[in-house]
Amino acid sequence: MTRVIATLYRALYDGLLCRLPEPAAMALGQTALKLIPFDRFPVFRLPDPRFETTLGGVRLPNPLILAAMYYDTRILSRAMGLGFGAVTTKSITLGPRPGHPRPNLVRVRTAAGPGLVNCNGFQNPGLDGFRALLKTLHHRVPLIVSVAGESVEDYVTLVRELGPLGDLVEFNISSPNTRLVYEWSTKPRDLVVLLRAVRAATPKPLIVKLSPDFTEANERQIIPAALEAGVGIVNYGNTRRVDEPRLSQRAGGLSGPEIFPATLENLRRTRARFGSEIEIIATGGVDSPEKAAQLLQEGATAVGYFTGFITRGPILARRILERLLAAR
Secondary structure: OOHHHHHHHHHHHHHHHHHHOOOHEEEEHHHHHHHHHHOHHHHHHHOOOOHHHEEOOEEEEOOEEEEEEOOOHHHHHOOOOOOOOEEOOOOOOOOOOOOOOOOOEEEEEEEEEEEEEOOOOOEEHHHHHHHHHHHHOOOOEEEEEEOOOOOHHHHHHHHHHHHOOOOEEEEOOOOOOOOHHHHHEEEHHHHHHHHHHHHHOOOOEEEEEOOOOOOOHHHHHHHEEEEEOOOOEEEEEEEEEEEOOOOOOOOEEEOOHHHHEEEEEHHHHHHHHHHOEEEEEEEEEOOOOHHHHHHOOOOOOEEEEEEEHHHOOOHHHHHHHHHHOOOO
């Protein structure tokens, strides 16, 4: 059954969604998620106690995480019933942001498969607007609240105010389409101050979201500083910065299967260097059960993805879980 659903969705994506302008396709998909109760259909879930894992001491029903992209709580609520072990909010900033002007999302076709390049610029309702929305969200699975700031004070305020409404908190220092956030990875000394301040701002488990563009700094400076500050989880990683003349900013973050080899290599190297000291969410390029299984076999604590949710459909989580069960 799941194979049939996956085949039908792929035909829908290739035959219709890919032919629509990117904004129209995204709007159609988000409207469908809000209006159609996909989360009520058991076919999208595969509960089994053997999948249970912990992340920062928080119990997840399985190790699959929907990566950051949505802030609409209607969509987040639906996603919590689509087979994931945890769901991540879009990165929230202190004040509301309209995002970068369109075009801020384009499709790419590579030999590895379909991907996306975005420069959305953190479009979100800001702290006050999002806090009000989150208070109404029932956590069917753990919620990871993602935040992004341009100063230490921004991050501390966001973590302190939104932390109580999530189960874990992710702070994004790696978005390649927002300059002041991306530049945190180029300033390791300033980042030490940020890590310590954020750790002191909440008792919740913290995740630092790393960029695949700064592997040397990540492993020589940022991860050791995170561990010293008491931050024991990394999300490795984010999209990869690429030039893209079709976008309004002329550059953006590449996601999709082309970045999977880097995700796998970064995981292997980080696990070999830091061993069990750190928990790793391996994110980037997962669009098949085999890729998710490989990351877990190579030492990922959990696996995150978003583009695969778009290109392969909401049935992908169930298919990954079937693959993991078959391997036991």
